[in-house]
Amino acid sequence: xxxxxxxxxxxxxxxxxxxxxxxxxxxxxxxxxxxxxxxxxxxxxxxxxxxxxxxxxxxxxxxxxxxxxxxxxxxxxxxxxxxxxxxxxxxxxxxxxxxxxxxxxxxxxxxxxxxxxxxxxxxxxxxxxxxxxxxxxxxxxxxxxxxxxxxxxxxxxxxxxxxxxxxxxxxxxxxxxxxxxxxxxxxxxxxxxxxxxxxxxxxxxxxxxxxxxxxxxxxxxxxxxxxxxxxxxxxxxxxxxxxxxxxxxxxxxxxxxxxxxxxxxxxxxxxxxxxxxxxxxxxxxxxxxxxxxxxxxxxxxxxxxxxxxxxxxxxxxxxxxxxxxxxxxxxxxxxxxxxxxxxxxxxxxxxxxxxxxxxxxxxxxxxxxxxxxxxxxxxxxxxxxxxxxxxxxxxxxxxxxxxx
Amino acid sequence: xxxxxxxxxxxxxxxxxxxxxxxxxxxxxxxxxxxxxxxxxxxxxxxxxxxxxxxxxxxxxxxxxxxxxxxxxxxxxxxxxxxxxxxxxxxxxxxxxxxxxxxxxxxxxxxxxxxxxxxxxxxxxxxxxxxxxxxxxxxxxxxxxxxxxxxxxxxxxxxxxxxxxxxxxxxxxxxxxxxxxxxxxxxxxxxxxxxxxxxxxxxxxxxxxxxxxxxxxxxxxxxxxxxxxxxxxxxxxxxxxxxxxxxxxxxxxxxxxxxxxxxxxxxxxxxxxxxxxxxxxxx
Numbered sequence: 001x002x003x004x005x006x007x008x009x010x011x012x013x014x015x016x017x018x019x020x021x022x023x024x025x026x027x028x029x030x031x032x033x034x035x036x037x038x039x040x041x042x043x044x045x046x047x048x049x050x051x052x053x054x055x056x057x058x059x060x061x062x063x064x065x066x067x068x069x070x071x072x073x074x075x076x077x078x079x080x081x082x083x084x085x086x087x088x089x090x091x092x093x094x095x096x097x098x099x100x101x102x103x104x105x106x107x108x109x110x111x112x113x114x115x116x117x118x119x120x121x122x123x124x125x126x127x128x129x130x131x132x133x134x135x136x137x138x139x140x141x142x143x144x145x146x147x148x149x150x151x152x153x154x155x156x157x158x159x160x161x162x163x164x165x166x167x168x169x170x171x172x173x174x175x176x177x178x179x180x181x182x183x184x185x186x187x188x189x190x191x192x193x194x195x196x197x198x199x200x201x202x203x204x205x206x207x208x209x210x211x212x213x214x215x216x217x218x219x220x221x222x223x224x225x226x227x228x229x230x231x232x233x234x235x236x237x238x239x240x241x242x243x244x245x246x247x248x249x250x251x252x253x254x255x256x257x258x259x260x261x262x263x264x265x266x267x268x269x270x271x272x273x274x275x276x277x278x279x280x281x282x283x284x285x286x287x288x289x290x291x292x293x294x295x296x297x298x299x300x301x302x303x304x305x306x307x308x309x310x311x312x313x314x315x316x317x318x319x320x321x322x323x324x325x326x327x328x329x330x331x332x333x334x335x336x337x338x339x340x341x342x343x344x345x346x347x348x349x350x351x352x353x354x355x356x357x358x359x360x361x362x363x364x365x366x367x368x369x370x371x372x373x374x375x376x377x378x379x380x381x382x383x384x385x386x387x388x389x390x391x392x393x394x395x396x397x398x399x400x401x402x403x404x
Numbered sequence: 405x406x407x408x409x410x411x412x413x414x415x416x417x418x419x420x421x422x423x424x425x426x427x428x429x430x431x432x433x434x435x436x437x438x439x440x441x442x443x444x445x446x447x448x449x450x451x452x453x454x455x456x457x458x459x460x461x462x463x464x465x466x467x468x469x470x471x472x473x474x475x476x477x478x479x480x481x482x483x484x485x486x487x488x489x490x491x492x493x494x495x496x497x498x499x500x501x502x503x504x505x506x507x508x509x510x511x512x513x514x515x516x517x518x519x520x521x522x523x524x525x526x527x528x529x530x531x532x533x534x535x536x537x538x539x540x541x542x543x544x545x546x547x548x549x550x551x552x553x554x555x556x557x558x559x560x561x562x563x564x565x566x567x568x569x570x571x572x573x574x575x576x577x578x579x580x581x582x583x584x585x586x587x588x589x590x591x592x593x594x595x596x597x598x599x600x601x602x603x604x605x606x607x608x609x610x611x612x613x614x615x616x617x618x619x620x621x622x623x624x625x626x627x628x629x630x631x632x633x634x635x636x637x638x639x640x641x642x643x644x645x646x647x648x649x650x651x652x653x654x655x656x657x658x659x660x661x662x663x664x665x666x667x668x669x670x671x672x673x674x675x676x677x678x679x680x681x682x683x684x685x686x687x
Binding site: 132 | 441442443444461464465526527528529544546548549630631632633635639640643645646647648649650
């Protein structure tokens with residue numbers, strides 16, 4: 001009997017078995033070492049053509065979006081289906097950029113498909129990562145005529161995606177303060193109300209590092225777009241003091257809107273359109289951009305790498321830029337549409353409307369939070385732009401507050 | 405060949421362990437010693453300081469998790485033992501119905517059940533809102549966003565895992581030994597203390613094991629029911645992994661938590677006088 005056979009067949013003690021298991025584990029360990037970096041080279045000039053040349057329409061599209069971002073009857077998507085014959089699946093699976101990115105990163109890293117053809121992400125660290133890591137398919141602008149014709153200039157030129165290579169905006173919105181008028185008996189105008197001891201235990205803040213950082217900086221009169229590490233630390237201290245004083249009840253994700261509508265918190269950081277939708281539903285909430293400043297952000301549509309139906313996805317993206325479609329969408333979600341022509345369409349609709357509906361539409365048209373003027377835009381700030389290295393300083397400063 | 409048979413029979417379970425336990429653990433151990441970032445990649449540098457950094461930064465949350473886990477486990481034991489005792493000895497023919505009721509909550513998702521508690525216990529919700537309207541509670545009374553809510557949630561969610569092993573242990577107690585105790589002039593209390601309780605200890609041990617470990621590591625209850633300063637280590641690991649993409653810190657924290665729990669379990673086993681932890685758990 002040769003030694004190998006003997007080794008494999010002769011009785012062995014339990015200890016031997018453990019030892020063998022140990023060796024094989026150690027071997028596997030070596031194999032498992034290292035997580036590969038994925039930094040993508042910028043797309044070559046012909047990369048767009050290369051990718052899109054072989055693609056064709058498949059007749060279906062899977063759209064992954066945030067809650068409260070589509071009318072209940074899915075009107076715009078239904079119209080799209082009628083006009084193009086493309087069936088859609090609409091999934092409200094995104095609640096927070098960070099969490100969503102954390103979930104999709106390993107899948108995309110492994111070169112697998114997410115099963116979504118369009119995903120919507122806010123301009124911020126995670127979207128930056130999606131682009132840097134090559135997780136976003138470069139867009140073929142020859143197939144985006146409506147975007148070209150109807151998108152506002154601001155929405156074609158975005159610092160985080162120059163030339164709209166990878167993304168087109170879905171909608172913009174403003175982070176401000178929402179308050180429950182049943183419990184808050186004064187008019188809130190200042191960010192200082194979020195730091196007011198008389199609302200001890202009744203204030204909600206957002207858990208997202210970039211969101212809360214901006215509010216800390218607004219409270220200190222710092223412009224987040226021009227902020228430095230020293231500014232972040234000051235903002236962190238201000239927010240820490242707010243937390244230590246027991247003023248904050250909790251650091252929220254999307255669930256803040258239920259909390260303020262129910263009165264668990266009386267005032268909270270909030271996203272504009274969420275609050276308007278709740279108002280329409282008759283809930284006692286009001287939204288305000290504090291005098292010190294508010295945050296403007298843009299949610300962007302992109303096609304993730306490995307998407308099964310990229311052509312259909314691109315068609316849907318472009319479809320949403322038809323003014324009539326954009327108007328229907330915005331009338332429901334009440335965020336800032338990237339299509340300026342919507343304001344005129346709503347004006348025409350308001351002329352024809354009567355009573356309550358006319359009043360609602362007139363309010364929308366006049367709203368600085370749905371159709372901001374240049375002066376309104378000037379008061380709003382974006383998130384702080386961070387490199388990967390800066391992010392490793394920035395995140396811990398604010399997470400030590402939100403996750404104490 | 406006959407000598408080989410037991411090993412071959414055991415092969416599937418060894419494979420199972422190797423693929424789903426050993427490989428991930430080794431991969432995690434490897435990642436916990438690496439440095440880098442998600443964009444440029446991580447490389448093995450045997451950076452043991454990942455551990456000291458992580459523990460230094462999150463010692464508060466680690467200690468808090470152990471405290472919450474322990475509080476919830478004690479609460480479960482206090483609530484669960486009498487329930488198990490009742491089902492084993494007093495429920496009679498309805499035994500299986502009670503066991504079914506115990507398992508019924510599992511037909512609804514864990515997260516959904518916890519969110520329902522959030523809804524029920526809301527400051528002005530159907531319960532407290534009504535009581536406040538009647539003037540039975542002060543206006544600023546609240547349960548959500550407190551330690552009590554988190555520990556309560558943990559207790560509620562893991563309770564069946566405490567009751568079932570204790571029930572199994574009690575079920576096996578031979579009524580004749582209890583009878584014998586009475587024959588020897590033991591009072592009911594003495595019979596329980598000196599006969600039933602010791603015989604049920606392996607069940608208690610298994611119950612504690614099955615509840616303390618997941619309760620300590622759970623991120624859901626703290627996230628949904630907790631507030632400003634109820635963050636547990638599970639939430640931190642989640643944030644490090646999903647938000648910060650700091651896989652080494654997340655892995656180091658997971659290993660630290662595992663080590664702390666293992667040490668805790670062995671100390672507990674010693675204290676309970678159980679010679680062999682695994683044997684007791686399996687019994």
